[in-house]
Amino acid sequence: MKYQILKQNWLVVLLGVVVGMVIFLWGQNNQSGDTPNAAEIGFAQDMSVHHQQAIEMSFLVREKTDNQEIRSFAFDIINTQANQRGMMLGWLDLWQQPMTTTGRPMMWMQVAMDTMEHSQMSESFTPGAYMTGMATKAEMDRLVNVDALEAEKLFLELMIRHHQGGVMMAEGVIDRSDNEVVTRLAETMVNGQQAEIDYMNELLTNY
Amino acid sequence: MKPIVIFAGLAIVLIVGGSWWSNTSKQKDFEQEIVGITSTIVTDRSHVQTEVEYKDTPPVGGNHHPVWLSCNGDIYDEPVVEENAVHSLEHGAVWITYQPELAAEQIETLKGKVKGYSFMSPYPEQESPIMLTAWGVQLPLDAADDERVDQFLTKFRQGPQTPEPGATCNAIPGGMQ
Numbered sequence: 385m386k387y388q389i390l391k392q393n394w395l396v397v398l399l400g401v402v403v404g405m406v407i408f409l410w411g412q413n414n415q416s417g418d419t420p421n422a423a424e425i426g427f428a429q430d431m432s433v434h435h436q437q438a439i440e441m442s443f444l445v446r447e448k449t450d451n452q453e454i455r456s457f458a459f460d461i462i463n464t465q466a467n468q469r470g471m472m473l474g475w476l477d478l479w480q481q482p483m484t485t486t487g488r489p490m491m492w493m494q495v496a497m498d499t500m501e502h503s504q505m506s507e508s509f510t511p512g513a514y515m516t517g518m519a520t521k522a523e524m525d526r527l528v529n530v531d532a533l534e535a536e537k538l539f540l541e542l543m544i545r546h547h548q549g550g551v552m553m554a555e556g557v558i559d560r561s562d563n564e565v566v567t568r569l570a571e572t573m574v575n576g577q578q579a580e581i582d583y584m585n586e587l588l589t590n591y
Numbered sequence: 592m593k594p595i596v597i598f599a600g601l602a603i604v605l606i607v608g609g610s611w612w613s614n615t616s617k618q619k620d621f622e623q624e625i626v627g628i629t630s631t632i633v634t635d636r637s638h639v640q641t642e643v644e645y646k647d648t649p650p651v652g653g654n655h656h657p658v659w660l661s662c663n664g665d666i667y668d669e670p671v672v673e674e675n676a677v678h679s680l681e682h683g684a685v686w687i688t689y690q691p692e693l694a695a696e697q698i699e700t701l702k703g704k705v706k707g708y709s710f711m712s713p714y715p716e717q718e719s720p721i722m723l724t725a726w727g728v729q730l731p732l733d734a735a736d737d738e739r740v741d742q743f744l745t746k747f748r749q750g751p752q753t754p755e756p757g758a759t760c761n762a763i764p765g766g767m768q
Contacts, residue, residue: 456658456763467757569756575636576755583638583657 420479423560426492427570428472429485430515431553435465435472437518438546441527445539449532453587454539457580461543464576471569489515493556508548517549537591540584547577547584625742628730636681636754643674649688649714650677652726652754661762662686664705667712679710680726682758683749688714688722693735697721700735708748708760727752 420428442458442465449455476483485491512520519527519542527538554573561567633652643654656674660667662684676686687701691713701721705711714722719731723740725747730739749756 452765453657455765459763460659460758463759463761464755464757467759471757568751572754572756579636579638586638 420475420481420563420566421561423492423557424563424566425476425479425481426485426490427553427557427561427566428475428481429483430489430492431550431573432469432472433484433489434515434518434546434550434553435469437524438465438543438550439469441519441524441539441542441546444524444527445535448527448535451532451536454536457583457587458539461580468569468573475566490553490556492560493553508545508552510545515549516552517546519546533591537588540588540591544581544584544588547581551577551581623742623746625730625739625746627732627739628728628743630728633727633754639674643677645673645677647729648717649673649686649722649724649729650680651724651729652680653677655681658763659760660710662708662710662760663762664707665710666702666705667710669712670714671712676710676712679760680724681754682760683708683753683756684725684760685709685744685748686724687711688717688724690717690720691715693720697735701740704735704740704744709744710760723747725750725752726754 439462442461446455446458446462473483508517510518510520510523512522523538523542527535527542530538551574554570554577557570558567558574561570631647631651635653637654638657639654640656643650645653650673654674655677656672657678658675659678659682660671660675662679662682680686685708687705687709688711689698689701697720701711719733721732721735721737723730723732723743725743728747728750730743732739
């Protein structure tokens, strides 16, 4: 009888250890961000669309102008933002989430939008644009149709606004995410695009 | 002992051992501490067309020229313009520099290490025979066969401290201004 109890205790301990290990390992896996929150998913989906337009604008201005400074800057944006798009789409792939949202864009930032100063909102949002900072169809058409000098100036103006919207969105996910991979990329977007806004403002003084 | 107990015990050993092994092997590549590295937090990163006064030799970051130096495994036999090189660091490149009097076979060994997201040039003013530099980090070395060369390249080519993840090391089409 005594022996019987001892043996059962051993089995219980063993079972406990196994269950403990399984829970521990499951927790370890989850730390790497296997289950994203709504803001992280929304950011990856919306920012990839946002980046795509910056890439398109950069290609358009490179077609229009021979100005090497503008062309170099546009080349930089094309490569950087295309690669960052790939990173974000890669997250969505690993998270088994759709690449695009069927809902309204930037819904995951709704709280911030509601409490945000109106002036701040209107600064980068254009009625008719898909998302804050983005250019409208009419503005994109103008970029194609104006002459080279006008296109350079319009590109800078549109891209400044585009980056302002991008910075705002990146700040939005930094406030709502604990995933280091997501917040690290978002922080580089805030700092990098802000530096580019300063650079573009300086370039604009030539026009 | 019953077979199930042995089996369960074995399973635990495999799970624990396996997870420990996979964690440490991951660390080997990415989180390894490299002895001798100095880190600096760089905040200036504007595009400027003027000469920049850098406080490190070679510079580890700061304001830079709008045009970056091609850093796709490029080997430069003459000193390069710092303001262009710093822009390449911003794009995630590792810059290998050496004193020109470094032995020829050492220079050859280093050249063999220069692949994507890295570039190499002589730097006469530096204090150490060899310097490895990425944005915000630097490592002085005496010999090209030091194992820390590979460790540094593994960790810092497009490393986590890169200010512009995804930026290219390809040359700008149309060349320099």
